[in-house]
Amino acid sequence: MQNSFTEENYLKIIHSLSGREGTEVSTNALAESTSTRAASVTDMLRKLAEKGLIHYKKYQGVRLTDSGEKVAIQVIRKHRLWEVFLVEKLGFGWDEVHDIAEELEHIPSEILVEKLDRFLGHPKFDPHGDPIPDAKGNLTEPDYTILTDVHIGEKVLMMGVLDHAPSFLQHLDRSGITLGAVIEVKEINEYDKSASVQINGGPTLFISLEVSKNLLVQRR
Amino acid sequence: MQNSFTEENYLKIIHSLSGREGTEVSTNALAESTSTRAASVTDMLRKLAEKGLIHYKKYQGVRLTDSGEKVAIQVIRKHRLWEVFLVEKLGFGWDEVHDIAEELEHIPSEILVEKLDRFLGHPKFDPHGDPIPDAKGNLTEPDYTILTDVHIGEKVLMMGVLDHAPSFLQHLDRSGITLGAVIEVKEINEYDKSASVQINGGPTLFISLEVSKNLLVQRR
DNA sequence: ATATATTTTTAGATAAGTCTAAATTTTTTA
């Protein structure tokens, strides 16, 4: 009763697309995210439904069952723990680890995950600021604020990113915007909503709305 | 031009079955080792031959090409590095790591392997005493002696095992026979070739011929 | 509310890796 690599990926993607409210996910959205065609998704959904991992009624979209949710969360736990390993222990950049973790997350072995977790010191967040579920699947979603919601004059702590694209992360690296950096919003351009921000009390730089939208920060 | 999980396993097994001399491996031997049927092996051999990874003539057995050899050795390198990681860093026993390493060895990423190797301090041997090929595939086969070839009175160093079966390794653990242990052969029973050995100058115990045959030691 | 557009599902096909049963080749033995 093992789930395949592919099945685990579907569950993980359904989880992330259905959000915290557990809303229905459409066939087309899944086709997009899995880089397959809608017909292939339908086939897989029938299979996952038979295994009791999703609620699925034809034409009605799909939702994870409790059992499917559990699997998805364990895959996410593994993904994020491996990312911590790759960055903290092996010295990868945060822009380089996604694809490798995508493979490692499917290595089956409960004990492996638990030992890895202990080895890493039970980290609560991955290198992108995403929270790591514990062994029971409990996950405390931190109350991050998106930088666009921060007012002029506020000083906030850089805690995570919404976009994980390597090019975006490399851009942040070049700007000195790393996890833990202090960001003070100095100015906001009315016209294009671009912002002037000071990093760690040092250099001031301009960031576009596109960037602001993807920065998760914490008020102090 | 990626090789699949399955292809890599065939290459690895052909490598180990053809030994240092690179002798031909039979279809049946491969069926046995891969837990498949001879017919399936034939199919795969045709495929590997088309990719230029093996020399294959119908009914004549199979040998790795230089290119196939290279792939096999990289898989072995990855397997053994991951085993070191699992034992040294995560605290697994040497009897527990084979199956997990069997999965990890197929994670594709040159950089990952090189960073892992550096993180582990470029180990030369895995937890069973098997040599780890370097990035170029060079492997210095150490000149181990099998314990059955050691004479009464000799003191040798425990350096490795031929059998990797968990039950065998657990048996060694219970006897205190770990890598690096000093073994002095005290007596050899003429009748069944069982031996009396002293471990680290401490307790003396009896080991069967079956055990002796699987212990690799080094004369000092 | 009906026609049109969009989304989703079904039907039938493909590739990878496996299988069984039958045919063929090689090896062994008498």
Add this chain to the structure above:
DNA sequence: TAAAAAATTTAGACTTATCTAAAAATATAT
């Protein structure tokens, strides 16, 4: 060295995850 045994390959089929094209269901728009 011919017959029997063993090993190997071929033929045809199955499963998983995918595809395209066509059909069916749902949603949108006038």
